[in-house]
Structure formats: C-alpha cells, structure tokens
Amino acid sequence: MDIIVCVKKIPDPEIPPAKFKLDMESKRVIPPEGIPPVINPYDEQAVELALRLKDKYGGKITVLTIDNDADTSIIKHALAMGADEGIVLADKAFEGSDSFSISHILSQAIQKVGNYDLVLCGRQAADWDEGLVGAIIAENLSLPLVTLAEAADVVDGKLKVKRVTLDGYQIFAVPSPAVVTVSNEVGQPRLPSGWGIISASRKQVPVLNAGDIDADPSQIGAKAARRSLVKLFIPVREKKCEIIDGETTAEASVKLAERLRKAGVI
C-alpha cells in the first residue's frame, strides 16, 4: 500500500506558557529562543499510522511538507522513523497562503506523486489549530474522507478506519484512495532508530516549486486568502490561587476541605 503523509513544521507546542511570546504589531508568534521547531505531533502520529500499515502490507511512504526555507529537518525525521521518500514544496508565491491555498498546493503535489492508496494528515496543526487541510484535500481530489482516525486497516480491498468520537467510536469502510485525518489516540509514535537516522541522512529530498506541481497562481499566496488576521493576542487570566499550607500534605488537605465548605463550594 502506497501512502502519502502531509506534515508541517511548527514551534514546539510543549513549551511552558510563560515562554510563549508574540509580536502584536506584526501579528506573529516569536519562536521561543533555543527551542527548535518540531514536526506537528498529530502529523508525527500520522507518520506512525502509515508505518503501522507499511509494517503489515508493505508499500512506500512519501512525506510532503511546505517550507519556504526549503528546510528538510522534519522530512528527515519522518524518513528516520521509516518513511521512504520526502518532498519539500517551497516557493515565494506560497507565502501568506491560508488553509485552502495550502490544501491546493498539497493536492497538486499529491497528484504529482501520482500512485497512492491513502493520504494521511494530522487532525490539526498544533500552531494555528485549524483542522481544515485534510478535509479540503479530500474535496479537491474528490476522494472519500474519514476524520479523527485512531486506527486503519485493509479488509476485502477496502480501507477500514476507526474514527474517535467523544463517547466512543465509529468504523467506516471506504474505497481507496482515500484521505484520513489522524487523531492523538493513535498513541506514541516510534523513535527513529540509529540505522533510520543514518539512512535518512543519505536520502535526497527534492524541493519542488509552484511550477513543478502546476499550482494555480490564483489559488495560492496571500491574495487568495479568504480571510485576514485582524488581531493576535495573549489572553489575560487574572486568577489568584489561594495555596493551602500545612505542616504535611495531609494537614493541608484537611484545611482545604474545610476551606471549601466555608466558601460554599461543597
């Protein structure tokens, strides 16, 4: 089974909130100093799901990313995990693209790759938390879509996908090729092996531009965006926590219970 996985490089979402800074003037997030960007965790889980399918059925995994600095670091990470090939899409014309433009660029690249049975995307990117690209790619390519997957398998030549819901799950069967967005319930992605890292470092990662993938100039970049960012700000939370002290944790706990009773909370 041949799988294409779309991945994105983002600022590390695990940084402590105190380190999160932005420039309100330019409406941009300032990358935290000394903390390198990472592959979007949900995309890393999409790579993991692809690898589980490859472990079972064989085939080739191709990883795509859009990065205008043509940085290959997260592609190399996916290759080190076990993906076979990677492509970076880079062009000045991509700058300022919204989710629809990003989806157009990725859809064009997917068609350029050509042979695939499945396209995987993370459920959302942990920077802008949009959760749109996978669904729009499916619409662009007229492919069936299953969102928020925690597992996928092949049964009778069809993809069987388990979708996470708030209080359970649903199982869908869809013909391939299909697009599936991957949720965190997939679990921990595998760590790259030593051999994986060596073999990834030897692999060439081609960089393609708008022309290479026949991107429609009217559908990419800031001018195509369907909305504009008016304001970006850090919400102010003015809560004062009353720390309940005690000689021991047990003593503090007794005091807390009494304090809650007094405050009418219980």
Place this chain on the structure above:
Amino acid sequence: MSDKKEVLICGEVKGEKIITITKELMTTGRKLCIDLDQPLSFLLIGQNIQEAANEAILLGADKVYTAEGASWVESLPEHYVSIIVDICNQTGSSIILFSQTDMGRDIASRLAARLGAGVCLDCIELAIDPDTKSLLQTKPVYGGNAMAVWASTNNKPQVITMRPRTAAQAEPDTSRKGEIVPVALDVNNSMIKGKLLETLQEDVKGIRLEEAKVIVTGGGGIGGKEGFQLIKELAQILGGAVGISRVPCDEGWMPAGHEIGQTGHMVSPDLYIAVGISGAPQHLAGCSGSKCIIAINKDPEAHIFKEADFGIVGDYREALPVLIEKFKDLLA
C-alpha cells in the same frame, strides 16, 4: 436562491430534544441576525424531529428546515454534507453555524470547501464589523496560548463551529412564531463513497461530563492506572464524574472517552479538581469555564496553579485519602 440571506444553524438532537450545546448556538445566531438584519434558520436532520422543530422556533428560529433521515451517529458524514450543501445553495446562507462537536468537527471544513466558503473551527466569539459587515471570528490558537481574530474578506458564506460553553443557552419564548419547512432528501446515493460499519457509544458510567457539577480529573502525575482508584473514589464522594488529560488518554490508563481538553470534552462544572495536572493550555481549553478550580500537584511551579482558585502543593497519594475522609464527614 432567495434575495434575502439568512443565518443557518445546523442543530443537533438527542432523544428528540435539542441538545444544550445547540441552544447555546441559538444565542450566538440570534445576536448575528440582529446585527445583520437577517432571519435565523435552523436545520434538523434525523427521525421524529417535529417536536424539536417546534422547540427551535420557541428558542429563536424564524424558519426550521426538517429532513427526515438517519441520525448523525447512524449516517455517513458525506450524506449530511450533501443535504446541507443543497439547503445552503437553495436558501443563500450567509453564515452557517455548527457546534464544535463530533458532527461540526467533521462536516464544517468539507462543507466550506464544497461551497467555496470561508471557514473557522472552534470559535469562542463571533461579531459583525459594523462598518464592513464582515464576520469577526475569535478563536484560540497555539493550543490556547493565544487568541486570533479573523475577518472574512470575501462575500462568500462563512462556515463556523463554536466551542461549547461560550454562550448562554437560549431560553424558550412561547409567543414566538415561525415556519417549518420539510426538505425532501434528494441525495444521489451513487455519489456517496463508503459505508458506516459500526457505531459504538460507550456507556459512560455515572454522570456525563458535560452535565457533571463536580469533576475530578487526573493527569500525567497520577503515574498509572492504579492511581485512578483514588480519583474515582473522590469523584464518587462528591457525586461527580472522572476526567483525564492527554497523558492518561495516550497512555491508555483510562478510556479516551474521559478526556477533557482541546481534543476531548469541554466542561464547565461548579467544582473542578485537577490532580497531577501540569496545566497545559490544551487541557485548560476544556475546563477553564469551571466555577472553582482546585489544583493538587507536587510541583509548585506547575502552570495549573496560575489557573486555580485553591491549591495544594503536595503528593496526591497523601492528599486524596485525607480529602476523601474529610469530605465524607462534611457531607454526612
């Protein structure tokens, strides 16, 4: 297409009643309709929805479209998308509102793609710019570390999902009148790709998280399955429900259906006890609407203490047994 545009709410029912989250959407929808001087329409898809359609009118809908068909949990999402695309094209919707539920999360983006519409998921506030009449959409980004305000720039419809608990529920007004318009389902089944094989709704034991007055939530600091025994006991004494954050969910210590946060349930109980939770914005996204938050954590620097009303710095293994006994006494 009619000349007059309208705001469309895609409502959800459970057991023939409109769910609380949809009632919140009615409040948001009515406000937009006043600012835009447009009517409020309401779409219901399901079975035995007549009573809910009447209820929607009392809650603020001017027009209710009813499509008799399988309920969401028994349907292919594709089916719903086709129905909603048809209605939007026929009626000229300006804004299409969903809640950020299983349905909204799944449908909104593909609907927008098919309509050529703008889209924004998980908004917490909507407003109409008085000058440009464009829709201003406030949405948490970077896991809740920041808020973004987007403005629609094209004249196309805008598809929105609203985060639960961001508006008060609309109250019924028995004097309200409205129109119910049954919609024929003319979905060409050959267009539908795929099949729903199975739906499981786990019987969440005890109280549903969204309705719980008290929630006791365990995080990564609990350290494993065993620790949740104390969490459950504390929840039980207080008549509450058990929640978990991302770590116990991903590690499989508790069923994923208990997850609270950006990727799970959004709750706002009277009392929220966060045990062994660091307080990542992604988790707080799901519980910051709680009336009173209590944090129990070994690490005095944990971010959760910045969000809590009361805190204990200490080991939960020492704190919880004492709290359980003390609450037993106090509530006896």
